[in-house]
Amino acid sequence: MKILLVSNFEGGFQPMTVAAATTPLLKAGFDVSVLDTYVDGIQEDRFVGQDLVAISIPLFDALFAGIEIARLVREKNPSAHITFFGQYATINAYRLAGKYSDSCVVGEFETPLLALARHLSGDTQLMLPGLVTTEVIEKGETIHPYMGRDEIHIPTRSTLPPLHKYPQAQVDKLMGSTQIVGTTEIARGCHHKCLYCSVFAAYDGKVFLIEEDVVIEDVRQLVKGGMTHLTFIDADFFNSKHHGVKILRRLHEEFPELTYDFTLRIDHILENKEILLEMAGLNVAFVTSALEFPSEEVLDAVAKYTSLEDIEEAIAFLLGTGIKLNPTFIMFNPWISLEDLATFRAFVERNNLDDIIDPIQYETRLHLYKGSPLLNTASVQALELTEQEFHVDWKHPDPRVDELYYASLTPQEEGIFKRCCLKC
Ligand code: SF4
Structure with missing residues (x-):
């Protein structure tokens, strides 16, 4: 076979x-x-x-x-x-x-x-x-997603192309040098239910931990493969923060030179300042956080349960820890106005983010997958929507916003969804 x-x-x-x-x-x-x-x-x-x-x-x-x-x-x-x-x-x-x-x-x-x-x-x-x-x-049967808590094995990396074939420009930029980047995960799924998110669609709030020894053994083989920096691709590393800290402590002891990044929600940054300070000492170099858009209306529309004030507090806190922030956005979304794009610029300047934002973030657009809970919300239902095979296209009520979006794309990029996190 x-x-x-x-x-x-x-x-x-x-x-x-x-x-x-x-x-x-x-x-x-x-x-x-x-x-x-x-x-x-x-x-x-x-x-x-x-x-x-x-x-x-x-x-x-x-x-x-x-x-x-x-x-x-x-x-x-x-x-x-x-x-x-x-x-x-x-x-x-x-x-x-x-x-x-x-x-x-x-x-x-x-x-x-x-x-x-x-x-x-x-x-x-x-x-x-x-x-x-x-x-x-x-x-016409319905099959439920398989969510059995079976053994998760150590991934087989020997059959994959080598790590150096996967350069990561944004990691290099944030680290200030060329890195050989590997990825692993300490859990799958996410406890949160942000309305636009495909992790929520696939896992419905469930999280499965991956055994400590499996993660460590996977990292060992990545280091053997030349890895100098590890990206944890968990939807949110603090879905299982105690598990994560234990793993980072063990890894730092075994590989003191290895650096790390992972994805965190803004509220998790504010709730876990002590842990993050410890993690800075364990070589966590940066965290990616989906800031969505610096406006209360957008944060509420996607049920992010955070505020603009929280975002700015988290940015200021990280600045003092030595852990950099890799912010991501849903730049073009139905809830912004043309004026908000100017406000966004002011937000970036006020928080000194311009040098670290991945340029792709200026082109991200809300993706409405088929079945997205956002399609049931009044603000999205009020939009002009066009059903496609796997997603739903939406038009901004102010055509000038969409014009700006399309103007920001090169012809071959038109229609291509830009990621706002590692899991979308
Ligand atoms: S956006 Fe992030 S925190 Fe929210 S459900 Fe998705 S993975 Fe979880």
């Missing part, structure tokens, strides 16, 4: 989703190989002779390329079973399975992928948890 795991984009990082999916399949004795088209291109010959091709789509930016890969696999190898997995597979399973693939994993992917591989190997009596198949769709 030959299995090909394909990644096309994981935020420009070495794809940890396929690394995590590989281990249980290898342990069960399957012949597994990996293709990351982001760095190695679409090698169509690799699709031939595979029994199962599983395409990872953890981010919105991976969705359309993933569909194109599925089309090419079908062309080159019509008998292969094609499936999708990852966060955007969970959100779009019923739009993908049957049309672009034979099945789609919903929820945590390791156990459903293993069950699918065993099923395709002949164990047809096996239950297929968390798997939306063509048959399921034909019968």
Whole structure:
């Protein structure tokens, strides 16, 4: 039984989703190989002779390329079973399975992928948890996301392209030198329920911890691979802060030169000042925080449960710790006015953020995925909306705001969603 795991984009990082999916399949004795088209291109010959091709789509930016890969696999190898997995597979399973693939994993992917591989190997009596198949769709059944708290294995990194193939300009800028960046996670999901967020859509407030020893062992192999800086790709590192501190202490003892960054909510920064001061001493170099937009109306509209005052307090606090801030925004959103864009400029200048903001942040636009809770809110329902296959396009009530947005894009970028965090 030959299995090909394909990644096309994981935020420009070495794809940890396929690394995590590989281990249980290898342990069960399957012949597994990996293709990351982001760095190695679409090698169509690799699709031939595979029994199962599983395409990872953890981010919105991976969705359309993933569909194109599925089309090419079908062309080159019509008998292969094609499936999708990852966060955007969970959100779009019923739009993908049957049309672009034979099945789609919903929820945590390791156990459903293993069950699918065993099923395709002949164990047809096996239950297929968390798997939306063509048959399921034909019968009109509903499959709940698989959220079993199974063992999470150490990701297999030996089958992935080396870390140096994944340069990270924003990390280099914040660190002031070129880094070899690796990623890992201490938990999956998020306890919070920000209305626009795809993590909320996929996990509904649930969080799964990854065992301390698994994280440490994964970091050891990343360091062996040349990593000098580690980005924790958790939706919010303080979803499990005590777990995180324990891991950072152990890592700092074993790798005193290694530096770190992770994502944090503004309220978590303010509630955990002592812990952050300790973390500064453990080489946490910067934190990414989704500031959304410096306006109470926007913060309320997305249910962020923070205020402009909190944001400015958190920025000032971090300044005194030595931990830098990597702010992200949803720059173009339906709740701003043209004047707010000028206010934004003043906010950036007042807080000395201009030099550290990733330029891509000036082009981010609210993404309304199908099923987003925002679509049920009065302020979004009042917009001119156009339904697309996987998302809903919206127009700003003031056409001048949209004109500014489109003017900020180069032609090839038009229509491409810009990420505001590592998980969207
Ligand atoms: S925006 Fe961040 S804090 Fe809010 S639900 Fe998403 S991952 Fe969690």
